[in-house]
Amino acid sequence: MHSVVAAHxxxxxxxxxxxxxxxxxxxxxxxAGTIVAVMAGVVGWFMTLRRESFAGHSLSxxxxxGATGALLVGLxxxxxxxxxxxxxxxxIGAAAGAGGARGRGEESAVTGxxxxxxxxxxxxxxxxxxxxxxxYESVLFGSYLGITSGQVLALAGVAAGSLAFxxxxxxxxxxxxxxxxxxxxxxxxxxxxxxxxxxxxxxxxAATAQITGVLLVFALLVAxxxxxxxxxxxxxxxxxxxxxxGIVTVWLGVALAxxxxxxxxxxxxxxxxxxxxxxxxxxxxxxxxxxWRRRRVAHPPSEGAAAA
Amino acid sequence: xxxxxxIRNALLAGTFTALACGLVGYFxxxxxxxxxxxxxxxVAFTGALAAAAAGVDTRIGLFAGTVLLGVVIAGLGxxxxxDDVAIGVVFAWILGLGLFFLGLYAANGxxxxxxxxxxxxxxxxxxxxxxxxxxxxxxxxVVATCLLVARPLLFSSLDPAIAAARGVPVRGLGVLFLALxxxxxxxxxxxxxxxLLLGLLAAxxxxxxxxxxxxxxxxxxxxxxxxLATWAGLALSYAVPTVPPSxxxxxxxxxxxxxxxxxxxxxxxxxxxxx
Numbered sequence: 001m002h003s004v005v006a007a008h009x010x011x012x013x014x015x016x017x018x019x020x021x022x023x024x025x026x027x028x029x030x031x032a033g034t035i036v037a038v039m040a041g042v043v044g045w046f047m048t049l050r051r052e053s054f055a056g057h058s059l060s061x062x063x064x065x066g067a068t069g070a071l072l073v074g075l076x077x078x079x080x081x082x083x084x085x086x087x088x089x090x091x092i093g094a095a096a097g098a099g100g101a102r103g104r105g106e107e108s109a110v111t112g113x114x115x116x117x118x119x120x121x122x123x124x125x126x127x128x129x130x131x132x133x134x135x136y137e138s139v140l141f142g143s144y145l146g147i148t149s150g151q152v153l154a155l156a157g158v159a160a161g162s163l164a165f166x167x168x169x170x171x172x173x174x175x176x177x178x179x180x181x182x183x184x185x186x187x188x189x190x191x192x193x194x195x196x197x198x199x200x201x202x203x204x205x206a207a208t209a210q211i212t213g214v215l216l217v218f219a220l221l222v223a224x225x226x227x228x229x230x231x232x233x234x235x236x237x238x239x240x241x242x243x244x245x246g247i248v249t250v251w252l253g254v255a256l257a258x259x260x261x262x263x264x265x266x267x268x269x270x271x272x273x274x275x276x277x278x279x280x281x282x283x284x285x286x287x288x289x290x291x292w293r294r295r296r297v298a299h300p301p302s303e304g305a306a307a308a
Numbered sequence: 309x310x311x312x313x314x315i316r317n318a319l320l321a322g323t324f325t326a327l328a329c330g331l332v333g334y335f336x337x338x339x340x341x342x343x344x345x346x347x348x349x350x351v352a353f354t355g356a357l358a359a360a361a362a363g364v365d366t367r368i369g370l371f372a373g374t375v376l377l378g379v380v381i382a383g384l385g386x387x388x389x390x391d392d393v394a395i396g397v398v399f400a401w402i403l404g405l406g407l408f409f410l411g412l413y414a415a416n417g418x419x420x421x422x423x424x425x426x427x428x429x430x431x432x433x434x435x436x437x438x439x440x441x442x443x444x445x446x447x448x449x450v451v452a453t454c455l456l457v458a459r460p461l462l463f464s465s466l467d468p469a470i471a472a473a474r475g476v477p478v479r480g481l482g483v484l485f486l487a488l489x490x491x492x493x494x495x496x497x498x499x500x501x502x503x504l505l506l507g508l509l510a511a512x513x514x515x516x517x518x519x520x521x522x523x524x525x526x527x528x529x530x531x532x533x534x535x536l537a538t539w540a541g542l543a544l545s546y547a548v549p550t551v552p553p554s555x556x557x558x559x560x561x562x563x564x565x566x567x568x569x570x571x572x573x574x575x576x577x578x579x580x581x582x583x
Contacts, residue, residue, distance in 0.1 A: 048393050048396075051391075051392055051393075053343065053392045053393055053395070053396040054342065054343035054346065054392055054396075056396075057343075057346065057396065058346075061503075095569075106337070106514065106517070108337070108340050108341075108342035108343060108510070109337045109342060109510045109511070109513060109514030109517070109565075110510075110514065111342065111510075112342040112345070112346065112506045112507070112509065112510030112511070112514075113506075113507060113510050113511040113514060113561075113562045113565050113566075114562075115346070115506055115507075116504055116505075116506045116507025116508075116510065116511065116558045116561075116562060117507065117558060117559065117562040119503045119504055119507075119558075120504055120507065120554065120555040120558035120559055120562075121555070121559075123429050123501075123503075123504070123552055123554065123555045124551060124552060124555040124559075127550065127551075127552050127555075128550060140428075215350075215403050215407075216400070216403060216404060216407075218396065218400045218403075219400035219401070219403075219404065222393065222396040222397055222400060223396075223397045223400060223401075226393045226394075226396070226397055229393075261411070262408060262411050263407050263408065263410075263411050265403075265404050265407045266404045266405065266407050266408040266411070267404075268404065269400050269401045269403065269404025269405075269407075270401060270404055270405075272397075272400070272401075273397055273398075273400065273401035273404075276397045
């Protein structure tokens with residue numbers, strides 16, 4: 001057994017793995033993080049495909065009034081998370097459908113208004129519940145310490161439900177997301193699917209926020225999926241890649257947070273963003289080679305052959 | 309109510325902040341850039357904490373952070389209209405960075421997270437007279453800039469292709485607009501806080517667009533609604549001290565939007581009629 005004081009990472013993966021799995025609280029954190037990464041990878045892939053990042057972010061912020069509201073009335077926090085995220089999804093979904101003719105401007109105005117109202121409620125609950133102002137940080141930014149086995153089980157349940165949902169409606173949802181007009185014409189209930197997807201997104205976000213905190217759910221939701229979509233246009237490969245990147249991000253984040261004194265949220269967002277930046281840079285290089293390579297390519301082949 | 313100095317300061321700062329939010333917010337909604345506004349408002353949090361960790365005036369961090377990111381976001385997309393995935397990734401990371409600075413600030417003995425809470429949720433009743441005057445001056449500057457470029461900005465927002473063909477600098481206006489949005493975000497962070505600012509940007513503008521299809525009327529209405537919401541919210545918070553002022557302002561603004569929605573739900577699209 002390694003001592004807590006000497007927590008550090010080496011370059012030997014086997015040693016690091018032993019060290020990370022030596023304590024039950026770290027095992028719980030890794031299990032919860034892995035489940036969250038799988039779910040967020042799948043949901044996030046559809047979210048980025050549907051260009052609903054803003055809705056996803058707003059829904060994740062709904063967890064804040066959920067947590068503080070549950071604290072205020074003395075209910076379990078998980079209930080508050082799910083209730084507020086679910087309600088937010090229904091409101092945004094209904095408004096988006098009703099305002100469809102007015103275009104994305106109106107839809108995003110509604111989403112923004114819902115988000116601000118949710119946060120205002122959260123702040124109100126927080127100030128009504130006196131004396132816990134210091135704990136707003138753990139609600140907003142999460143903590144990987146103190147995740148119980150019960151929470152891991154509950155998370156696994158939500159993740160299984162969410163994956164089952166995508167297994168059932170994945171195909172029509174994909175159709176509706178890629179080409180809504182054609183999908184609607186061939187009898188796919190695009191509007192119903194849109195609301196159902198937002199609801200699934202809300203529940204996934206509510207589960208994730210309990211681990212990563214309200215403000216940082218979004219990193220796991222958007223960055224791995226966006227990276228995967230930059231790398232491959234194929235559905236199956238993209239989904240798998242998004243999930244894999246999410247898992248790597250979570251493990252690296254937990255390991256770095258364990259080895260240093262800085263918060264896990266910082267490491268998770270940084271790792272996830274670096275993957276995205278790398279993918280974007282690689283793509284830019286492939287699509288448009290740097291000047292020295294472009295010049296060589298720009299010459300007609302015959303000229304190049306003559307020079308050689 | 310007006311006998312208290314802190315109320316007068318709050319009203320002075322709040323009125324001009326709301327004016328700026330209402331005007332800029334109309335363009336934000338028209339250009340469907342609410343998400344960019346969201347990102348910029350969160351960056352305000354990181355900027356404030358970075359400045360606190362470095363030991364300089366938080367306002368410097370606020371304005372530098374938001375304006376810089378506004379320009380960066382503008383550079384990420386075509387015609388200075390970035391796509392939402394890029395915004396999402398960038399600002400998720402910026403938030404994580406804010407968390408890092410929060411840790412750094414706390415580790416340097418910076419206190420118990422009160423500054424973080426103030427940056428996130430605002431503290432309009434805590435403004436000093438000079439703070440309030442500065443906020444009012446910046447708000448006025450934003451309003452003046454916004455009115456100055458209103459016509460070409462409107463043109464390039466509604467139909468960028470034709471505006472570009474007529475010689476309107478569409479890209480430059482897009483960058484300028486996001487920089488302006490950054491200034492508004494930093495300004496409003498002091499009044500309603502980084503997390504709640506979006507309500508003042510989106511709700512009055514959304515309501516104004518539902519009421520009238522005429523862009524200039526909607527612009528004026530949006531600013532008026534934002535100011536009204538601020539006044540009503542401040543009064544509400546004064547009457548019921550347990551309700552924080554920023555929560556009250558946002559609740560009134562979003563409540564007004566909800567009411568407008570219910571009253572106009574059967575009307576045809578206002579934006580499409582304008583174009």
